[in-house]
Amino acid sequence: MDDEKSSIFSYMHDIMLWQRRSVMFDEIHEECGVFGAYRVDNAASITYYGLHSLQHRGQEASGIAVSDGENITLQKGKGLTVDVFQKEKLDSMVGRLAVGHVRYSTAGGQENENIQPIVSKGHNGSLAIVHNGQIVNEKELRIELENEGAIFQGTSDSEIILHLIQKQKGTLKERVMKTANRIEGAFSFLVMNEDTIYAVRDRHGLRPLSYAKSKDGYVISSETCAFEVMGIYESVDLKPGEIVEFHKGIVKHEFYSTDTDHHMCAMEYIYFARPDSVVEGINVHAFRKATGSILAREDKDLKADIVIGVPDSSLSAAIGYAEEAGIPFETGLVKNRYVGRTFIQPTQAMRDRSVRLKLSPVSSVVKGKSIVMIDDSIVRGTTSRRIVQLLKDAGATQVHVRIASPVITSPCFYGVDTSTKDQLIGARMSVEELREYICADSLRFMTEEEMKEATHGVGLCLACFNGEYCTKLFSYQEELDK
Numbered sequence: 001m002d003d004e005k006s007s008i009f010s011y012m013h014d015i016m017l018w019q020r021r022s023v024m025f026d027e028i029h030e031e032c033g034v035f036g037a038y039r040v041d042n043a044a045s046i047t048y049y050g051l052h053s054l055q056h057r058g059q060e061a062s063g064i065a066v067s068d069g070e071n072i073t074l075q076k077g078k079g080l081t082v083d084v085f086q087k088e089k090l091d092s093m094v095g096r097l098a099v100g101h102v103r104y105s106t107a108g109g110q111e112n113e114n115i116q117p118i119v120s121k122g123h124n125g126s127l128a129i130v131h132n133g134q135i136v137n138e139k140e141l142r143i144e145l146e147n148e149g150a151i152f153q154g155t156s157d158s159e160i161i162l163h164l165i166q167k168q169k170g171t172l173k174e175r176v177m178k179t180a181n182r183i184e185g186a187f188s189f190l191v192m193n194e195d196t197i198y199a200v201r202d203r204h205g206l207r208p209l210s211y212a213k214s215k216d217g218y219v220i221s222s223e224t225c226a227f228e229v230m231g232i233y234e235s236v237d238l239k240p241g242e243i244v245e246f247h248k249g250i251v252k253h254e255f256y257s258t259d260t261d262h263h264m265c266a267m268e269y270i271y272f273a274r275p276d277s278v279v280e281g282i283n284v285h286a287f288r289k290a291t292g293s294i295l296a297r298e299d300k301d302l303k304a305d306i307v308i309g310v311p312d313s314s315l316s317a318a319i320g321y322a323e324e325a326g327i328p329f330e331t332g333l334v335k336n337r338y339v340g341r342t343f344i345q346p347t348q349a350m351r352d353r354s355v356r357l358k359l360s361p362v363s364s365v366v367k368g369k370s371i372v373m374i375d376d377s378i379v380r381g382t383t384s385r386r387i388v389q390l391l392k393d394a395g396a397t398q399v400h401v402r403i404a405s406p407v408i409t410s411p412c413f414y415g416v417d418t419s420t421k422d423q424l425i426g427a428r429m430s431v432e433e434l435r436e437y438i439c440a441d442s443l444r445f446m447t448e449e450e451m452k453e454a455t456h457g458v459g460l461c462l463a464c465f466n467g468e469y470c471t472k473l474f475s476y477q478e479e480l481d482k
């Protein structure tokens, strides 16, 4: 290995990890959503609507690549999909094949070069790629590719997939399959050339990916909620280790690996996915209601006046809890939807203020009441502590906190910012210490077994709760061991 190149890369990698750590505060962030349209009229516009439905998976950048059968046109930029694409821009993107992406940009940094789709032009045509997830052997592969002469435009792991596809031999399908076998970690990605789209899901099934028949072709999406806006209610999930080819109007399924298992990210159900999405056959709202109901089942002796949820992702669980417990569900907290994300505020004082800007207690609802407050998770504990304080300031007599997931004790290396281990309060404190820290009158989390009950046997990744990662972590093992 070229020592100088290796040390430069290690330095860049450390900076990327530092950037990752430095932007993490008390929210969990997904890192992307992908959408594709195959043989669909106005593919760019359809992809625009698809990305709009996936906006909750990433708000920092958006992009679409469209093929007219001969050429691939690319438009992308920082911001929400509606900010990046106006009608004139979409009208100029002519073609019936498209892939699009919404991005949350901690892994790989915020440079324009990392915004997807990433497009390359080679001697055998153009390729566009969009990727959701995180490759855990990215450092090793990048060094290998750079030593072979590859020049990277940016620092995202998605570009590694593109370089690997280019360096393989064979048909495009063979090259994509060989690439999928070289990368490890979480990936659902789409690769498009002038006339074909390949959809690929990692062999552990960590990230969701589905496709559906539309009236004139096919659409592919990270989440099924993007199909429903097009009036499509039937879809097919890709299986772990599967590649689906959309070519000459025909859909072909194949497995690039038979060494598969099933570890769908539990956080997709708990927090990320939209309640109207169906993940592995389970409606996300129904899953969250079930978690609330299971929490209530264990709370037979708890007397409370009302049940509230922290908006938006905890509302379904709060409804489930209220129904099971026979306690009225109330709107005790209101979310201001037009406030930016907490993590861009640099100082503690500004972060304190931003929680108040984002969430307001409804004092006429909570005053004088004993409350069960349902939240989806606790990361650093600071937000939970502030919300309990807001409710008590507004006159709540008791706040019993119930968390619709187990205690987060380990970081995620599969494309989700759950913070580093030293920032995870659940890794440092017992549940009783945590209860004291957030000033709750009582606190309870779900168990892993209860989580599994709510998903009716779907194989789950629970690594951020139990530290059992379904892959080798490669260079990220050092980060874990620090």
Ligand code: SF4
Residues within 6 Å of the ligand: 206, 264, 265, 266, 267, 268, 411, 412, 413, 414, 415, 416, 418, 461, 462, 463, 464, 465
């Ligand atoms: S570690 Fe946690 S957040 Fe990451 S994929 Fe697994 S369940 Fe999801």
